[in-house]
Amino acid sequence: MFALTKFAQNNYFCLGLLIAALTATYFRFSLLTVCLFLFAFVRVILCYSRKIIFASVFLVILFLLRFYCFQTSLQQQTLPNQQDAQIKVRLYADEIIINGDQLKAKAFDLTHKHKIVLYVKIKSAAEKLFWENNRENLICLVNGDVGKPQRATNFFQFDVRDYFSTQSITNQLSQSSFERVSKWRPKNIFNIINERIHFFRKALIDYLNVMPSPLSEYARSLFIGDLDNDFYQQYPGVTDLGLIHLFSISGFQVSYFFIFLRKLFKQIHLRKEHALILIAATMPLFFVFSGAVQSLLRPVIAAELMAVGGLFHLRVSKEIIWSGSLLIGIGLSPMILFSIGGQLSYLLSFSLLFIGHLKKFQQGLLMSLVSMPIVLGAKFTWHLLSTPANFFAIPIFGIVIMPLIAIAACLQPFLPIVTNTINYLIQLFAELIEWISQLPGKIVFGKLDDWLIVPLVILILLAFDERKKLRKISTTLAAIILISSFLWIHLPKNGEFSAFDIGQGDALLLRTPGNQQTVLIDTGGKVVLPKQGWQQSVAVSNQAKSIIVNYLQAKGIGHVDFLVLSHGDMDHIGNAKYLFAQMRVDRLLIPAGMLQTHAFKKEILPYLNKTQVIEVTADTKINRFPFQIVHPFTSGQAENEDSIALFTKIGGLTVFTAGDLPKEGESAIQKRYPQLKVDLIKFGHHGSNTSSDKRVLQDWQVRFGIISAGRHNRYGHPKSDMQKTISDLHIQSFNTQTNGMTRFVYTDKKSYFQTFAKDFDDTE
Template sequence: MSGKWVFMALAAFTGILLSFELHLISILVLSIIIIRIVHRESFKILIFYFAFVLLFFFASEYTKVTHVSYYKSPAKLQAVVLTFKEYPQIDGNRLKAVAVSPQKEKFMLLYKIPTEGEKDELVRKLRAGTACTVDGKLVWPEANRNEHAFNYEQYLKRMNIHWIFEPGSISTFDCHSSGTSLTATLQNLRALGVQVIENEFPEKLASYASALIFGERSFISEEADHSYKQLGVVHLLAISGLHVGIIVGSVFFLCIWAGMTRETVFWTLFFLLPVYAVLSGGNPPVIRAVIMAILILSANRWRLPLSTLDIFSLSFMLFLLFDPLLIYHIGFQLSFAVSFALTVSSAYFLHQKVHVILQMINISLISMLSSLPILSYHFYEFSLISIAANLLFVPFYTIILLPAVFLLFAISFIKLPFFDFVAGVLDGVVHFSEKVASAAGSMPYSMFLTGKPSALSMIFIVGGILIFFVLRERRIHPLKCALPLILVLTAYSASQKYSPYGEVVFVDVGQGDSILIKLPYNRGVYMIDTGGQLHFPVAEWQERRKPFKVGRDTLLPFLKSKKISRIDKLILTHSDADHIGAADELISELKIGEILISPNSWEKPMMADIVNRAFEEKIKVKEVKAGYGWENKSGSFYFVYPFDDEYEGNDDSLVLHAYFGGLSWLFTGDLEKGGEQEVISAYGKLEIDVLKVGHHGSRGSSSEPFIQMISPEYAVISAGKSNRYGHPHAEVLEILEGENVRTVRTDESGAIHYRFTSKGGTFKTVLPYDSARSP
């Protein structure tokens, strides 16, 4: 089997795909590999291939059968003993941890800490392996409420977690050690190491040291993380095969230098590497690198006939035999895709005769191409400058920063007098590297936006990448090799941008409004409001490191998934935070053609800040009112309100009347009954097919005379799930029902889509099922 284990790894991959994802891609993979084996290999390999396909298929089926919950519906649990499987994460006033019940079922425990004193007590007492007796309730994990958004429910299920447990309180008097396992002990040591770094290192350097030594990335600032993603070098902030390779080489050199025999060095690394895998967070890239390192050491120790590709294949199978659902982990996908590409390409692109700079370029190019489909599928974009960025940042991290933080961590326990000086210098270097990353990442055209590729698009993209590698192996010029992939990406981008289909999306932004209108053939992209959050002052101990932001966490990923990088008109109906609070985040990340606002709404502080920000970015801002509008081949758009220039709040919301997709639309912002009466008086009759209900369904809007005047067939209500205001109010729902208006709500159905052509379209919702579902 020497040199043939790659076929067994492909068999494992195929068997898992057939179990979990029985569709075009899994059938295509199976067919291509069978054709390859029949054409080039022996009948014996084909038999082994089918045997491994069946092995991993049934292993995956067994996983599906065993990954079920003991509980069948939400429930209140009294005096249940939960054991913390991992060291609890305490961020601001939130405690989060995986906890295990007496029935060995895992829960995601989420607890809102009520006081600073209790937070301090929990930080001191809770550890991995601690068991606490608590009362609480089981609640459903939240599924994604917007198309292509992160599906927390699915994410937890793939870790065999079916419930969120919310304790009423956690008293450390009811907590005790449950007999700590080796894994829990190592996790507690990891947390202690992170605390040492926090206490001893300068703040900026501490965030990098925690990430590079222990895999704890939560301290990396939002700005730095974004810059490194733009550069395509964010992998340097996570422990990966590169880090493990440096550690193995360093330990091997030091042990030999200290006079240890190779036999002793082998056994030292054999036991040390799994320990480090746990200490560094146990992420898939680390575990892959550790497994491969142990297999390489074992092959050298016992002279096993295993090639590097065989070792890669065996580590892949061992990983997935332990847990087939890891196939969905993004870190697993990226780690194995890049490693596989580097392994099979090493003979052609990374031979010793090539200059070291050219080798680094080849490594960066291979890494970029092999990760491109995965990044496109999950994040909808990839970096175009990652090759140049890797040439700069990889040497800095591997030669300077990584060894330095390990050395500083070691001497921090000795309290040497020069520690503070060296740490300060290195902190300044890190600050400078962040500025370089930010400047480079903000360069125009540094990212290529792909949107969410379909299965067919993914096949063509992967095909273009494979053609590049095949042609490059034959020593054809790189530009000619890249031509098929460039053509695929160009054709794909054009088909997305100039699609004959348009779409209206009432985005679920919680308690707020945000509506996307995308016309066919790229004739216009408009957004009405951005949603946003009301910010209430909190004590310093309650502040979270990276609090949720509507723009960053909801709107921008959604727009990127739709391959939208430019908004032609951003319409801000009025100055309330739940309508314009995320505008600044969009202005920072997207190209905005112009911003339309209600007359004199800029007198309010939040709108004034947005207008000033727009001026800084040289974005045109227009005050508009009734009578202003525009037309194109796909539709017409006219404002029907307000009539005057005096701004008084909700009743001066911009109200847009539009006709497109075969329907007449009325978008009313937070228009209330007073404004509705003015519209009635001015227009007498407006025939509307779809009404965006004013003020989230508040009883202060949607009066019966107004609904009778516009006679809508459909009404869309944008309101947050379980919002504190009770929107939509029963009176409004009764009026709509009495007028035979078909009503759909974001709080019940998530985002609401209308996909159309010039001939008409169809509605759909992201959550088409009832919330009382089984897990």
């Protein structure tokens, strides 16, 4: 009997599946989750065992109560927005992240008795030095603005608020400063142990930081789960090849540690019972010491179950261990299956249970392919070399990399030459990963529909069945789903004209039906004030990646045909360098004269790669460019008055956008093109009084408008006069401040506006 089928018949597995389906149904109610729950429940009923049926009913009631209490607790601990609040928190030294003059930390709010995220601006170099060198766990009185974690405001954007809610964090304190700082002096034994673990973890982080790079980053990520802010920016190949699981503390490291403890206790001739007690006591400490990340929960629980089973001389099957770790994991962290780490941890460990009949390469292929639906649902890309890369990297990490790093860490104070030699080898390995990731094979698949992920995972597992007929059917169905999804994403019937919510800036997208042409107009960006050396950030917020590239790849777009930079202001071009690093851009259009400006030479020229640069005026004609260029008329300095203005007709509407062009420029365009009529306008200069003259808007007969401006921006955009003009002319307007990302979607037969949210309320 095939192992997967046998496993599916295991009653303990079915109980685990039942509760997993209940979790999905409770927190993400949909037709798919309800069907999964009903399937699991019927399977339990069909076992015809009163004991199992009673256990399943008991567990369903128990976990429903757990979920209700968890959700109620989240609601009760969510604080209303409040400015200038004062909160007393406990800070662990190892959980403080310093980036330039910014401090971020997960803290425990002693005032309201729950976890909270702190964002503090460091005021001086001396204060920064204190926080970098501090190893003590502290009690702090903090002043700041209480709010909720940032939510996604663009389609396909990572939602920080959802992410923190899975960790029972619903509040943040921003614009913060420390009023008083003192050492934490715990009083009970559990807090004393916890305090010491965090103290020594911080000491180890500082010790490993002394080692050269990339050895230091590898050591901290592999042994204690401490990753630099910019680790994946420095080593993008790790992400592209799907090797993240090796650099995140997970079952790989737990197994390594578990085996190490068993061999150590055996070498010192410790009695088996005593060794198992020590292992059972050590694993929770290891969990805390490794950062208590969710992906670590399953393997630690599994190790505990194996140790306890051995202690009481019980035969605990792998199926029971997996199902038990699932039930306990959901009990401890009800939303663990809503994190990618949790999903992959349980799925890959499940796959390991029935791959014994497969050859080594088939095992690696299965482990890689079974995770593909989850990756495509979240990351939208897949590298064909990820399977062989994982196949070779996993044993190399276990046999070579981790022992070498351990040796280097031990010998660092005594034989730095050995450490430097090992660092050179690690550097070669890191460069090899990056080189492989640059080889052809990266596929921009697009966003796989959520409801297809579970069926695809099941079909991929069945595609490795011992029964030939079932293998063929499953493989065929999985291939049909993947190919159909790929074609559906890459050859859409609709097109769109969209405004990203990029903050105080502009970033617009025109995507024609069938993804035939992609035009990006401006990239957004932040105006960065001059900073001293100690204030400079190591890792910067990359909106080009998190918002623009994410969206394009979700739509199956792997390159940009035309990038238009309307003028030289940073809130329009600041993210361009990050875009060039992430995607191929075929042609760059800039206003005539911009080539000679300082902004272009500093922010654009060094990052162009093979992109063709074209300076344009209203007389410039460009092959296959889906816009008519109606401004500038002459060469300039890429200032607001030199902004590129574009006009086109899509989906039955005429569309006009002109960067930060002032009203005098719009009037000049009106005079030069007297027949011009505009249905949809992207209001100039973020809704400033200097743009979009009322008379011009009236003459153009504008019906719809989009304002792109940042929330609570210091300029007060959009201005009240501009809003009055919009109201007087009865223009239906959309504002990224309140609506988030806004799209005008069109086909041959119909068109409609779609916003990410009907209305964002600051009190939400």
